Amino acid sequence: MSRPTAYPIRLVMFRPICLYCGKPDTYTAVCDYQLGILACEEHKAWADNDSKAWLDRNRRVRAKDYIREPLFQETHILCIDVKVKRTGGTIDVEGWRIEDGENAYIQHIENIWAIPVRNNKIDRFKYIPLEDLKMSLPEDKHPLVDALDARLETGLYSAERLEYEKLYNASHEAPKEDPNIRVVVHKEYGVGRIFDPPEEYYTSAAFSKEMEDIALAKKFGLSASKLNK
Numbered sequence: 693m694s695r696p697t698a699y700p701i702r703l704v705m706f707r708p709i710c711l712y713c714g715k716p717d718t719y720t721a722v723c724d725y726q727l728g729i730l731a732c733e734e735h736k737a738w739a740d741n742d743s744k745a746w747l748d749r750n751r752r753v754r755a756k757d758y759i760r761e762p763l764f765q766e767t768h769i770l771c772i773d774v775k776v777k778r779t780g781g782t783i784d785v786e787g788w789r790i791e792d793g794e795n796a797y798i799q800h801i802e803n804i805w806a807i808p809v810r811n812n813k814i815d816r817f818k819y820i821p822l823e824d825l826k827m828s829l830p831e832d833k834h835p836l837v838d839a840l841d842a843r844l845e846t847g848l849y850s851a852e853r854l855e856y857e858k859l860y861n862a863s864h865e866a867p868k869e870d871p872n873i874r875v876v877v878h879k880e881y882g883v884g885r886i887f888d889p890p891e892e893y894y895t896s897a898a899f900s901k902e903m904e905d906i907a908l909a910k911k912f913g914l915s916a917s918k919l920n921k
């Protein structure tokens with residue numbers, strides 16, 4: 693079977709249409725903050741598959757998928773405060789919980805798999821090495837951490853990536869990567885993507901239009917970004 697493939701787009705000032713057929717969108721397969729694949733009802737499954745392929749290439753796993761893994765199903769680690777090493781080496785024992793919400797991802801950062809944790813008491817968020825979760829688990833549960841590490845190395849979404857590559861190669865499409873999206877890596881906050889257009893963009897008609905749209909949206913109390921409403 694052959695079908696078109698899609699690449700995530702920036703979800704700010706975008707056309708709300710299915711990336712596969714052009715009908716109005718009803719669904720977003722989220723890949724990162726303000727980045728996702730839009731689809732109509734009929735093409736939801738394609739968007740899910742292609743978003744997983746993208747996540748696999750970028751070595752990240754969504755919370756809704758990692759919480760199904762044995763480490764989280766066979767322990768209570770999601771319901772307890774986890775131990776978090778500070779930069780100085782001391783260990784925080786209170787207040788840090790593993791993130792499992794919509795915008796949480798396990799990511800491959802500086803050659804290790806890292807998991808997001810949040811401390812609501814001090815309003816802080818950071819990534820810690822997956823390996824460090826062992827500090828919060830009895831020794832007989834440590835193999836579950838190693839098992840997840842190995843699963844992540846193989847790729848939780850490797851089947852979807854292989855399917856995507858097959859379809860992509862079959863359709864001979866030109867690459868759709870937006871050259872204006874730049875990846876930035878922060879030691880604590882992980883991998884982020886910023887829109888970084890060339891200088892000329894700021895004097896272009898497209899930029900003026902974008903500013904006008906934002907001003908108009910503000911006037912009517914609407915958000916210019918669909919995800920920020």
Ligand SMILES: [Zn+2]
Pocket residue numbers: 710711712713714715731732733734735
């Ligand atoms: Zn569609």
